[in-house]
Amino acid sequence: MARFRLVIVANRAYADHDTPQGATPEGTAAGGLVAVLRPAAGEGAAWVGAGRGRYDRERVDASGEEWIRTPYGDLRHRRLFFADEEWRGFYELASNAFLWPLLHLVRPFPRLTTYFPQPLTPTREVWSAYRRANEAYAEAAASMDAERAWVHDYQLGLVPRMLRGAGYRGAIGFFLHTPFPDWEVAQEFLDAQGRACFAEWLHGLLAADLVGVQSSADARRLLRAAAVLADAREAEGGLRAEGRFVAVEAHPVGPDATAVEEPARTVADPRWLAELRAVGLPLVVGLERGDYTKGIPERLRAVASLLHRGRRFIHVGAEAPTRVSVPGYEALAAVLDDAAAAAARAAADVGLPFEERREALPWEDVVALLRAADVLVAASLADGMNLVPLQTVLAQGMRPVEARAVLVVGADTGTAAAYGPEFAGRGLVVVDPLDDEALADAIGAALEGLPGRISDAFAQAVRRRDARAWASRYLERLEALHARD
Structure with a gap:
């Protein structure tokens, strides 16, 4: 045996x-x-x-x-x-x-x-x-x-x-x-x-x-x-x-549903997040490892574009450092710095807070941030799945349906493949992250809730899988x- x-x-x-x-x-x-x-x-x-x-x-x-x-x-x-x-x-x-x-x-x-x-x-x-x-x-x-x-x-x-x-x-x-x-x-x-x-x-x-x-x-x-x-x-x-x-x-x-839903019911917002929410504007959130597959410069350029168009929102990004000793990440670091600086200037020009954190957040803070998001952007160029949008679906279960987030995800991700056929236009927007204008437009539409917000049916589908x-x-x-x- x-x-x-x-x-x-x-x-x-x-x-x-x-x-x-x-x-x-x-x-x-x-x-x-x-x-x-x-x-x-x-x-x-x-x-x-x-x-x-x-x-x-x-x-x-x-x-x-x-x-x-x-x-x-x-x-x-x-x-x-x-x-x-x-x-x-x-x-x-x-x-x-x-x-x-x-x-x-x-x-x-x-x-x-x-x-x-x-x-x-x-x-x-x-x-x-x-x-x-x-x-x-x-x-x-x-x-x-x-x-x-x-x-x-x-x-x-x-x-x-x-x-x-x-x-x-x-x-x-x-x-x-x-x-x-x-x-x-x-x-x-x-x-x-x-x-x-x-x-x-x-x-x-x-x-x-x-x-x-x-x-x-x-x-x-x-x-x-x-x-x-x-x-x-x-x-x-x-x-x-x-x-x-x-x-x-x-x-x-x-995702591990229990690991998301249990803390989502109980954890408090960290002070920095509570202060941002107190401003009273929608939160556009990006949460990834700092990897060249994740479309982070594209997200930041889209954020800057929307701010230049006069849209008012607060951007919160967090990228966990990854593989800093692996060849191939040097070019990304320079592009990320430039894109983050440009987006921060665009926010400062109109008097809005802007957060771009280069750190791995504690899990409780991750759940709180996903729970608070009004738009979650996961603009991966290519990704096996990307669990962050699905974790967001689960973390938002305590919010009224009309107040929940909209997900914006890259077209070449497992998330788009698994959930796009059923939920595109129903809380999920699928976009080519390399199309700068299309990505900015998708985030802009999501800020209005135009594609529909995360539904109970979407959450049930994630739990079943x-x-x-x-x-x-x-x-x-x-x-x-x-x-x-």
């Missing part, structure tokens, strides 16, 4: 120990991936993740394992520790300077913006570090003796094949939280070495029983790339590669596919 029902394999740990043992306990790790996986990480589950917290080594046994208490039950957690140079090759260069920008190329963004970087081709040494790290994750996952292995995201694309090669006989699922690129676009930015690395990565994840992606568009793009790079043949519901069927399906993620339901549906499908083999 297996030791665990499920092992979750992710680069991120469930929680980082950044305080000494005996101090105030930490929360879960930051980021959307951990947020959506929390409900699956309960009783009978194990988790393999990197040990990057300052005090992680103090908390684990000789095998790198510990028990972590979660709201869903006790979790057996295995941490992997990497030397600094190995981590730089695996995480900073191969994963985030190469794969991260590459996977977002649903359009040729390096040509369409001044700040979106081309994928940085890994050297052989860097790609070897990526392989070694994936081997470490695969070995650790196999050692947990679980009925099913659920591997997550682009950092671990080789793990399914390595697990299979090691003789693991349980069901193997892989979920890609990012978009999948348009191969016709992506190949323009790859040399021969980059193409070979991407082909190896794609071969790796095709050893899974079920490859989950965020949207049907991502699934179609993956199937087209697999035909070229992996000699795969499309089959009903997936593809055939190397003599076996691999299901490729859209399983759009959802929350993180718990997403994990349950995915794992049930994985089990059914494995049982069929």
